[in-house]
Amino acid sequence: MYLWLLAAGLTLVFGVLGVLNFAHGSLFMLGAYAAFTFYGKLNINFGLSILLSLISVGIIGAILERFFIRRIYDLDLPYQLILTFGFILIFDDLVKMVWGGVAMIPPMPGFLEGNLTVLGRPYPFYNIFIIFAGLAVALVLWLILEKTWWGRMIRASASDREMAGAIGINIPFLFTTVFVLSAMLAALGGALGTPVRVVAPGIGTAMIIQAFVITVIGGLGNLKGAFVGALIVGILTSFGILLFPIFELFIIFVVMAIVLMVKPEGLFGK
């Protein structure tokens, strides 16, 4: 489900802005560090910490888009790669400077502790919480895109940016808001993961590769595809870890290769 949150943001930015944001994983990492700081260090309550993390990373996203990403909309992919990859390095180093290079595991919030028994096996309560959070995000995103004025503007400019501008949509501003939404989704993934996964520099990069695989499997720029792709990859990696632990990553690449052979544009691609 973390993967879904990452893939959703990646997909939005690619589908609407046309930018492949390699630094998306860094926003995930920043979300994790922010949540760790608010929750683990400053002892602010868990829910509020997550909210604060989203806001902080959202602001960083706004700055990134406004001053950097905006300049590369009309450039080729290699330029996008260079710029966003540069940000990965910057953010990784920044995080090392501020928080140090050591991995840190924050404590679990009390109300999410414990196990649920599913089919006779204990299942961590927290995982169930995460699954529902992911589903809730999917529902909210769908509602935003299909039912709101903002969503309609997003869909219109994804399909014809120039025309959307010509009928009065402030495209630069709209793109900033989309980028901020995407940054917040990444941050949510990072923040929600803090109690169960190690917070360390580089966690974003590890995740982003899988998120890319998901978006490719689902069809680049397609949210439904990203959701289904995340489910497939999530299920496969769980089974993969059980059956052949060493091949976890290998399996999802095999799936990607198969999908691309059968349907090169991805499951839901056009």
Next chain:
Amino acid sequence: MLEVKQISVSYGLAPALWEVSLSVRDGKIVAIVGSNGAGKSTLMKAISGLIHPGEGTIEFDQRRIDHLPPHQVARMGIAHVPEGRRIFPHLTVIENLKMGVLPIKGQKRAQEILNNVFNLFPILAERQRQLGGTLSGGQQQMLAIGRGLMSDPKILLLDEPSLGLAPIIVDMVFEVITRLNSQGQTILLVEQNAFLSLEVAQYAYVLEVGRIVLEGEATKLIDDPHIKKAYLGE
């Protein structure tokens, strides 16, 4: 109300317009005729801010607009209905129309305009919930014009509204153009179909390879020997 003064536009190094000037008065239909590649669409894009002229100025209601981004030009009251319609195919008809509403207009006014658009194009009211992409070419053209009207524009820029349409549909579209104008709508009309546009327009300009070569009252241009030979096939 619209004054284009001596604008030149290039795509990279390739010039598309040279020192083009034109003016549109309130309440008129002004036509621009010219063959394929003459620069008609380029001129429309320059007016609506989709491209910026290298030289010259464009004024609208006495304000310069040639450096403004397209959404600001749109908000000043210029609606561009582009060549090839360019409706949003994955949005429904009603969503397409609502996209045309500017944020500055109130709910009530928007509803009035919507009713007026449905009045002009009853078929759009019938197909409200259908995806734009599933409409026929003629219906898409109506949708594109309707979307333009939703912003309650002071001037409507129509780029080749007859392109690729069956003759009866073309007649219908031109009937709507005349009707809009009789309600007071100012229109700048671009057409390859010179005869049709000269019939509805009051004034016209002839554009040839990026330059205005002729201008005048539409009724006079219809009888001009050069026009007859080059555009009316006589």
